[in-house]
Amino acid sequence: MTTSLSSQPPQAAFEPLDPAFAARVRASFGRQKAMALIGATMTRVEPGFCEIELPFRDDLTQQKGYVHGGIIGMIADSACGYAAYSLMPADSSLVTVEYKINIMAPAKGGLLVARGEVIKPGRTLTITSGEVTARQDGRSVLVAAMQQTLMTLPDTPDTPD
Amino acid sequence: MTTSLSSQPPQAAFEPLDPAFAARVRASFGRQKAMALIGATMTRVEPGFCEIELPFRDDLTQQKGYVHGGIIGMIADSACGYAAYSLMPADSSLVTVEYKINIMAPAKGGLLVARGEVIKPGRTLTITSGEVTARQDGRSVLVAAMQQTLMTLPDTPDTPD
């Protein structure tokens, strides 16, 4: 496509409020036991951006042997959420307000890669966009697209009570 | 609230196309290995309605010890999807086109109950609405609300290739 939304003037790079954002984000992800349950790992985190990978496993599937749409939602939710969290203050926590996901192709094997990025940071609310691709046999297929809203909880621990 | 959307004239009860819908839906759910992984069970299925229960488990949590929003999405996605599938023809399969979920309260323990119902059945597309409640200590708290779109695949097996 010769034109696209990205023909808009690029947004300025995001400046993280917390210079130690990457360690904070990775530590938070490390406490997500649900990510360990499904075998997901965080492979990249940058200001306003996060990537999570999930190798195909038979116990993640729905009735037809594809990865369950809810599992695809899980990794997209986490990738988008941590993209947002990378820009939040050091002493804050975050909650997912809502997300919307389109599932566009089945994921039958290989590696799922979820990427989230911030499209609008804010003091209270942050809006993100994400996508999930399936990589197998040298091919990359777009599996899902997400649009998500998150809320910053200032001065709130990001750990269990 | 003295008035509500339900003050609309009630929709006629849905007539399932497949008299054996309940067995078909339960068999399909039984093939969802992802539901077994998280410990979810299907507790009710009626024409255009489905209920799934998920007991709290520590390995389903996010960084603060609440059930991961993606897990909440998983059971809502399945409850809504099987509500739709209950009304589809016997030889059909279904795919989730998209869903949108609002997370309204954290789920910290007890039992999660996801309920889905069809709001508009169709030959190609079916629209559903769902909610997830957390039940603990005799209280019931609304945790999430979903709106979802599904597509019928006619003459398609609902089993792995």
Next chain:
Amino acid sequence: MTTSLSSQPPQAAFEPLDPAFAARVRASFGRQKAMALIGATMTRVEPGFCEIELPFRDDLTQQKGYVHGGIIGMIADSACGYAAYSLMPADSSLVTVEYKINIMAPAKGGLLVARGEVIKPGRTLTITSGEVTARQDGRSVLVAAMQQTLMTLPDTPDTPD
């Protein structure tokens, strides 16, 4: 349908924080020039509930002569938003954070009725659900369903700067 989400225990009626909520909501709606442009009127407002009516007009249509999906979104957005605003403090303003709408049937004539209700009020965020029906020749058809998120702006005038 013999069972439905409404088999859940009913939520307690909402208590408005502002006893003069109805006049405040109607005055705010009266400032929405876009509603006047399309010919929409507010027909009911109760705590956590709002109804807006829109008679069919030829200049509201899309390419096939049906009411434009964006117009349907407009009245649903306003009905849901004012359902939320009815529960907010007297000196607050509100903004729509996001909404999702499914269009389920075309609206070709008659009267469109949009109803919104609060499903989860909150100090910062309120979640609503809405539907649009078309009434014509004594029949009522479900045209659209919405799920929406709104944010309260405390101590903020609800009028132009």
Next chain:
Amino acid sequence: MTTSLSSQPPQAAFEPLDPAFAARVRASFGRQKAMALIGATMTRVEPGFCEIELPFRDDLTQQKGYVHGGIIGMIADSACGYAAYSLMPADSSLVTVEYKINIMAPAKGGLLVARGEVIKPGRTLTITSGEVTARQDGRSVLVAAMQQTLMTLPDTPDTPD
């Protein structure tokens, strides 16, 4: 931001099925009386891409003098829908299945520009992504982001019955 979703390998340019797609899309838009009502014009159409402009008008506003969120949804819905329609067969029609929109900033004046692009074309369903920016005094501000699902109706006239 040094990395982004666009670091994905770019999708191949879309090949329109109908070489006369641009004239067909513009003719369809010309039949949308609702776009004339609000003063919107189609400024660009390319395979899988469409742009619609809307100058600020006082009669498009909500209670605080900003452009009504539903109006923003209208032009985004049309821009995304016509991006999809550009790739559909000559004798088809389309319907909006659903859309989700985040409103991220108020639009108080100047020019609104809605851009839609196809992220996944399909025989039955097409998924699009869109954004609305406000341009005023040489500045461009991101106002809204949309994710949308459309359905092709094959062998169906795109004109009133």
